[in-house]
Amino acid sequence: MGSEKVTSVEVARHAGVSQSAVSRVFTPGASVSPKMADKVLKAAEELGYRPNVLARSLITGRSRIIGLVVAYLENQFYPDALEKLSNALQAHGYHILVFMVSNDDAGIDKVMGELLDYQVDGIITASVGMSNELASRCSNAGVPVVLFNRGQDDERLNQVTSNNFEGGRKIAEFLVAGGHKRIAHIAGWAGSSTGRDREAGFRAGLEAAGQELLACVDGMYRRETAAAAALDMFKGGDRPDAVFVGNDHMAFAVMDVLRFELKLDVPGDVSVVGYDDVPLSSWPAYDLTTLRQPSNRMVEATVSTLLGWIEEGSKDVQKIKIDGPLMIRGSARVPEGWPNERL
Amino acid sequence: MGSEKVTSVEVARHAGVSQSAVSRVFTPGASVSPKMADKVLKAAEELGYRPNVLARSLITGRSRIIGLVVAYLENQFYPDALEKLSNALQAHGYHILVFMVSNDDAGIDKVMGELLDYQVDGIITASVGMSNELASRCSNAGVPVVLFNRGQDDERLNQVTSNNFEGGRKIAEFLVAGGHKRIAHIAGWAGSSTGRDREAGFRAGLEAAGQELLACVDGMYRRETAAAAALDMFKGGDRPDAVFVGNDHMAFAVMDVLRFELKLDVPGDVSVVGYDDVPLSSWPAYDLTTLRQPSNRMVEATVSTLLGWIEEGSKDVQKIKIDGPLMIRGSARVPEGWPNERL
DNA sequence: TCTCAATTTGCATACGTATGCAGAACAATC
DNA sequence: GATTGTTCTGCATACGTATGCAAATTGAGA
Structure with missing residues (x-):
């Protein structure tokens, strides 16, 4: 044990050919006769040679x-x-x-x-x-x-x-169609385009329906921040009846707070919609309605x-x-006759 | 624009020194006078030079x-x-x-x-x-x-x-102490040491308490396989009253089946224990008792x-x-007076 | 068998850096 | 200022591979 690195030079010597020949055998598209290829490959096999990617990249760039x-x-x-x-x-x-x-x-x-x-x-x-x-x-x-x-x-x-803007807009449309009147948003990080675009689309969608955001907080794409925001947003009596959360990861935190801390029913008391459609969203414990990022x-x-x-x-x-479809699941009230895009 | 790669040779020329000098300046522990270092660093800065890691590794190995x-x-x-x-x-x-x-x-x-x-x-x-x-x-x-x-x-x-064996054993001890009499196991992949060791430790723990496994199925560490196994294992009338699932990832699937398909209460009807303690385990939707892998x-x-x-x-x-601690949460009945290792 | 073109091969060099070695510069000591 | 010891510097070479070029080989055609 301990044969150390074997180089193209050694293979060349062992096969009785030049180093360039060895190189060419291992370079797709280079000019090599079948006989030479055989000889070299056999020698390489015997010595356990494999080209050094790093050395190669030094030349090829x-x-x-x-x-x-x-x-x-x-x-x-x-x-x-x-x-x-x-x-x-x-x-x-x-x-x-x-x-x-x-x-x-x-x-x-x-x-x-x-x-x-x-x-x-x-x-x-x-x-x-x-x-x-x-x-x-x-x-x-x-x-x-x-x-x-x-x-x-x-x-x-x-x-x-x-298409974050369009995604946000679709969600607004969906929530409005579901008859929600007090719609809030726990947004993605304002320092990111995704967060801003989703929010902008969402606002545009509400506006088109003659509604406006009841409340909006930056959740920073972080679980703890989103949970705190949800607690704050929903603890009072005049709470929202629907919330779009800037991504699924935060939406789980929000649902946890709503269901387990505030004892609210989702979607009975509050509809929750997320964004991403990560695998966990489709598990029955959350069953999150969300816009899929494909x-x-x-x-x-x-x-x-x-x-x-x-x-x-x-x-x-x-x-x-x-563009991604809205995955209709159980965390948000579904408008009557709403077409399920999954079909 | 397009200044392309700048090499140590160009820095050397620009600073009026040798290439070796440049190299030494960028090699920690090499012998360089402060004056030289200044000159070289200044030149490097001006040209935007950074050493090529690949070329370096060709030499250093x-x-x-x-x-x-x-x-x-x-x-x-x-x-x-x-x-x-x-x-x-x-x-x-x-x-x-x-x-x-x-x-x-x-x-x-x-x-x-x-x-x-x-x-x-x-x-x-x-x-x-x-x-x-x-x-x-x-x-x-x-x-x-x-x-x-x-x-x-x-x-x-x-x-x-x-310590997979010890972890499995601890879980057995915990379930036995909790008064469970019909204990099953949905195991990690039998082709892996972790799966085998956890199972072996679990069996050993049960045996030490004079019990034996009611049922045992290989869950392959896969969600679908574990879900199918759970369905099969718990659909009958003589179902287990506790199950140790080979890792958390599968345990979530098992809980989903128990609660949402079979309408069983966890831990009322069945105690579930996992292995890993991934972040999701501590979220209230699962609140999974599990052995932490640190x-x-x-x-x-x-x-x-x-x-x-x-x-x-x-x-x-x-x-x-x-060794990892057992994280006592809400998915398994807790024996009276059981010390919570988290403290 | 000889010629010419096409293909294959080897030689030499390049990629960008690190490092042993010997000489240069420097500091310290008398 | 001469001598010694010490620190720096440059020269040359090496790492393992790819590739332009010229020489060598091959094969076909007459």
Whole structure:
């Protein structure tokens, strides 16, 4: 035991050929005779040789590494997306280098530097924004960036989101149609485009129906914050009869507070609607009505955008918005005759 | 725009010094005069230079990349561990390259090859086993491996788990003390050491109390399988009065079936105990009594073991088992006077 | 068998950095 | 100021691979 690394030079010697020949055998599309390929592959097999990706990338300028920046994995939507992204990229021969980051500028700056140090071929940020300066650095370094589930105005940044405005609007429509008169919102983080867009769409939808928000609080996309907001919002006698919560992760906290602390019935006393449709939402313990973010299609769009830039040299900045259906379940009163989009 | 990559050679020229000088300035512990450091850092700053990690690792033989092999992220325990592992390693200047893998030998073999191609400094497998041949390859390549939350007899593989046998035993003790007489088990995957050890400990605990398992089914660590098993196990009239489910992820499915399909009361009709203590377990919708796997300490042990091998050349194979407390909550009848370990 | 084109091979070099070695600069001591 | 010891610096080379170029081989056609 302990055979250590075996290099292309050793394989070459063992096979009685040049190092270049070995290299060519392992480079798809290079010019090699079948005889040579046989000889080399046999020698490689015997010595247990495999090309060193790092050395290769030094020459080719391609590391086949994609940097993924993610703030937290507590919200099930992100591990789910991570798994799908990783699988999709793996199928194309890429792998994901993970960078956890606290959602403030200092942390992101530091991490993004480390990212570029690894010569990543591309960057995906999940629910994380970027400073302009950072966007410039990536752009200068020729590293394409896709913001996943986060929008930003910068014209150099690709982005893939659900249609958050439209989603918010649909939910408003649904709640209004259900006869709710006192509608509140526990919003996603105001520092994020997703949070702002969902809220804006929601307000627009209410307005179109001649209603307006009874109350609105920033839940910061955090469980504790949302729970506190819910407690505060619903403890009084003049409580809302419906609430749209900015994502499912917070909606669970809100339902917990409503049902177990305030002993309210959902949806009897209050209708609750979330956003994301994470797996837990469909479990009967919550049975949450929610707007689905189609993570499969979002991942697909993210990967194809990224690979387009990396492998085909695309320069078209994509700002992709994907519509998702409202998943009607048991946490919100359903208007009579409302069509279930799941069908 | 498009300044492209800037190298140490350009910094050297710009500062009027040699390339080696630049390298030394960016190598901690190298011999450099303050004057030189100033000059170089200034030049580097002006050009926006950062060392190329890949080129560096070609020389040093250290990539500062840790490969993480993981089968699925659906069970919240794993994203949680991933986040903590990533943070801990980041603090030491390492990063995680993610490899998703289906839990069969073929997939693992393929992925492990890719892993070694990246010259990773170490490998962590989360809930994934390794063939002997694979273990040999890693060992030969000098790449240390830590199995996280999975045991295996191979004497070359480090491993960090909770004390699964003892955990299972504790749960048996708890259920027996609670006066349950018809105790069943929906086990973790029989192909995993964790599943087998928990079951063995559980059986041992029952036996010590003069009881034996009423029924036992393999839940494969999968939600659907566990749900089906629960339905089958509890639909008859002679159903168990308590069930230990091999992990929380399955326990939620079991509770869903018991409460929403079979209309049974938990813990009135049936006590349910899980294993892991994922965040969701403490939410009031489930309020699951469960044995905590102390992920913080498990991560800590994993990281220090790995870094011991990588940075200090340790050769001591560690087989670490960490005890966890039983988290007493509302899903299982509590024996009178039972001490709550949380205190 | 000889010629010419097409294919395959080897040589040399490049990628961006780290490091042993020897010489240069410097500080300290007498 | 000469001598010693110490700290810095530059030179050269190495890490493992890919690739342009020229030489070598192959095969076809006459």
